[in-house]
Amino acid sequence: MRDEYYGRLLVQRYQLLEIAGKGSMGQVYQAKDTLLGGVIVAVKFLSRSKMNQRVRDRFMREATISALLGEKSIHIVKVRDYGVDDEEMPFYVMEYLKGDSLKEAMQNKPMPLPKFFSFMRQICLGLQCAHDGIEIDGNVTQVVHRDIKPSNIIIVKDATLGELVKVLDFGIALLKSDESPTGFMGTPAYCSPEQMDGKTLDNRADIYSLGIMMFQMLTAELPLKPKASSFEGWFQSHHYQKPKLFSEVKAPLNLPQALMDIVNQCMAKTAEQRPSSVTEVLKVLEQIEQNSAQTSAPLASQPNPQSAPTPTTAEAICLQSTWPKDKPRAEIVFPQLIPYQQTELATMWIMLSRSDIEKYQNNKPHSQFLFVGSPHPMLLWLTTLYQDEQQHRMLPCYLDLKKPIGEKILQILTQTGSYRLILFALEGDERCVCTIEGKVPARKIQLLKEWSLESQNTSATHGQIKESKRSLKEELEALKPKLVASLQRQISKKN
Structure with a gap:
């Protein structure tokens, strides 16, 4: 659909194309941002028939509210610009959503x-x-x-x-x-x-x-x-x-x-x-x-007397895990995906001493995330196990967001808001000792989603990974005192 404004250039920057939508208060155009190489945006105008100072003020407030909220949440349309054309008609520019x-x-x-x-x-x-x-x-x-x-x-x-x-x-x-x-x-x-x-x-x-x-x-x-x-x-x-x-x-x-x-x-x-x-x-x-999801999980087929029943819950499947042969038996942490029903579980595999496992296994883990977008998009997924104000264990896990496993784990964390820690004992065999379910708070899910989108638009090379990882380590060291203090406050409140 075209009209008389097709091709018009607003404030020497936005070239109007077709009408993208109409409402009671005005209409929205698809437009090119000529300053940024022709990026497609949406431009919303007020209707001339609705024009008065009260409506103009409300229109500007709409743009302001949307701009501020769009910076906080990926689930609210982003506003990028506000202006007035040659005929004193106010407009604002949004991301174009197809x-x-x-x-x-x-x-x-x-x-x-x-x-x-x-x-x-x-x-x-x-x-x-x-x-x-x-x-x-x-x-x-x-x-x-x-x-x-x-x-x-x-x-x-x-x-x-x-x-x-x-x-x-x-x-x-x-x-x-x-x-x-x-x-x-x-x-x-x-x-x-x-x-x-x-x-x-x-x-x-x-x-x-x-x-x-x-x-x-x-x-x-x-x-x-x-x-x-x-x-x-x-x-x-x-x-x-x-x-x-x-x-x-x-x-x-x-x-x-x-x-x-x-x-x-x-x-x-x-x-x-x-x-x-x-x-x-x-x-x-x-x-x-x-x-x-648990109720609708397919039931295992009836086992014969010689076989064990097939695990059907996430907990049971995780407990079947065995330590990979290509990993050293040492106190290390690494991410892993575990197939579950029609999808996968985001898990963090950890080897600790048996005494540490016994100390922390009955407490909910605390999750924290740090992100760098350049020179290479990487996420530091930090899980802290704690018993009291003095006894805690920080488990840093680095996700390369340009690798499939990093992208997939981040996607699962944002969709489900949960993950599982799979714990193995240094002194034991290769079998899992126990699992702990962790939750990602809603406010952190929001950050993860924004970082995920940012990482998709970042080009990077393999040689830049070490630099991003070093940056995250430095940020973590600077943040540790605050994390410990925050953890101690949470424990004190519970007690």
């Missing part, structure tokens, strides 16, 4: 659970970033999106994640520092009762919208059906109509009860009855996903 909206991806049928969990994890991480807040004038201010719906979620192909999900359109986002509500704004089918009332909102308004959207993803139907598709009709439905039961939808479903419960909790009529944060929703979904 993909489908969640609305298109749903295809009017229930979404398979693996895809649902993957998409929801990423949507929650994007919303979590907004709700955690941005710094404006030295103060951290929470952001409520106010328009969470399938058409404001986009899915693009990504080499690391397979499908990268991003939250779009902060055009009507609300800053918690705003002194008074601005009246009703949003999409009626997805708005919370308090948003329909034009009341002051917090993050739980977005959680309500998230609940409506999750129901739609799982069933291909909306949970509410107003008598009339008008503001008044939706107002009545959101306030007084009970959401449809999962058993009432047309498509046959086989969903975990816990999943149906969390969706219904998100759609509670009052904010106080909903989960208090997106972080809480994310934790529940991750636990349900983990339980579902």
Whole structure:
């Protein structure tokens, strides 16, 4: 689709191409950034018919909020520039995202659970970033999106994640520092009762919208059906109509009860009855996903009397590990992938004295990550085992992000947020003594994803590996006192 602006050059830099999308407030163009060799970007304009100072201010605030959030999360569209053209029309420049909206991806049928969990994890991480807040004038201010719906979620192909999900359109986002509500704004089918009332909102308004959207993803139907598709009709439905039961939808479903419960909790009529944060929703979904994976794991075939049963759980498979013949029997650490079901487990293999294993095996490990992008992209994956404030063991493991094993382990860490330590004893045989499951906090998963994307765009040579590794070692030595102090504070709190 072309129009009169095709080929127009904005501020001697952005050459407009085709219209990429239209909305009530304006339109988005695909454009070339001539300053950066023709990189394709998206340029959003305000509609002339909407032009007034209040709308201009809100448009600029949308660009500011998106720019600040886009720097914190890969799950929010990045804003790169803001300007005014020769006719005093404001615009801002975003990364160009070629993909489908969640609305298109749903295809009017229930979404398979693996895809649902993957998409929801990423949507929650994007919303979590907004709700955690941005710094404006030295103060951290929470952001409520106010328009969470399938058409404001986009899915693009990504080499690391397979499908990268991003939250779009902060055009009507609300800053918690705003002194008074601005009246009703949003999409009626997805708005919370308090948003329909034009009341002051917090993050739980977005959680309500998230609940409506999750129901739609799982069933291909909306949970509410107003008598009339008008503001008044939706107002009545959101306030007084009970959401449809999962058993009432047309498509046959086989969903975990816990999943149906969390969706219904998100759609509670009052904010106080909903989960208090997106972080809480994310934790529940991750636990349900983990339980579902274990329940759906294929059962081992019946063994004959002469054979042992085939291990089916991640724990059992890891316990079958034996020390590689090409590795020395010494206190070393290295990464390893273990086949599991249709995928692989990210593991760290460790050899320690038996006394150390006995000392640390019942405590959860603490994970930390350091990254250098140049001259060669490398990740230092540091796991610390500890017993008390004085006794701890740091286990550094280096991942070359230009090697398949490094790329794959990083991908698994970002997708699952978990890994396993496989421990072997110096004094024992080649068999695994025990395993310990480790978790990667959500805020660190976000960093890992950003580093993964950065490493893909970095060209490097083999000779630069040592330089990057040396840089990481120096950074670790400088960071150790802070890590130990942080660990001691955590232990003291538990005690």
